[in-house]
Amino acid sequence: MEFDLEYNSAREHLIIPEYGRHVQKLVNHCIALETKEERNKMANAIIDVMGNLQPHLRDVPDFKHKLWDQIFIMSDFKLDAESPYNTPSQEELTAKPDKLGYPKSASKYKFYGNNIQTMIDTALTWEEGDLKEALVFTISNHMKKCYLNWNKDTVDDEVIFKHLTELSGGKINLSTADETLSESKNLLRKKVSNKHKNNNNGKGKFSKHNKSNKPYRKR
Secondary structure (H helix, E strand, O other): OOOOOOOHHHOOOOOOHHHHHHHHHHHHHHHHOOOHHHHHHHHHHHHHHHHHHOHHHHHOOOHHHHHHHHHHHHOOOOOOOOOOOOOOOHHHHHOOOOOOOOOOOOOOOHHHOHHHHHHHHHHHHOOOOHHHHHHHHHHHHHHHHHHHHHOOOOOOHHHHHHHHHHHOOOOOOOOOOOOOOOOHHHHHHHHHHHHHHHHHHOOOOOOOOOOOOOOOOOO
């Protein structure tokens, strides 16, 4: 007895494997139909079958549009049928996407983040006055907080003012200002307070709910 076995490696390549080989054969048969009326009728029937095989796509916007695009792709763009949507082209499918620009750091002081540079650039566009002065000192305090989170528990205001002058291209100089920035302990107080609160909420081995941390020994 001999068996004529057919392996998938010897079969036709499936363009969209999710729909299986039978749907691909239906598409190939639809391409070979003689009249356009027959092709349109069968193409709509294939669309209904594809929709039943992918029920999770029914909530996707333009569900039918997606199925029609897929049937043209499965036909290798050889199907001559009327679609209610614009027929995609092979050039659009194979076109390479535009290159994305690599994000550049705002400055050498990466611990401040790119948003600080955006805030400084915005402050430079404001007119001189109390609002601009308040914004500049708010930016300075935020820079100090970022510096403390990155480096250590204290930093001189002169260091922050120097970095601000450098990031603003020399247009903002607070080195001669009479006001001082917030103290380091006030900027870090919220962080320490949250950490202490989280430790108290936990029920670890040092929690007050445990009567004893010593192992029980039978006397």
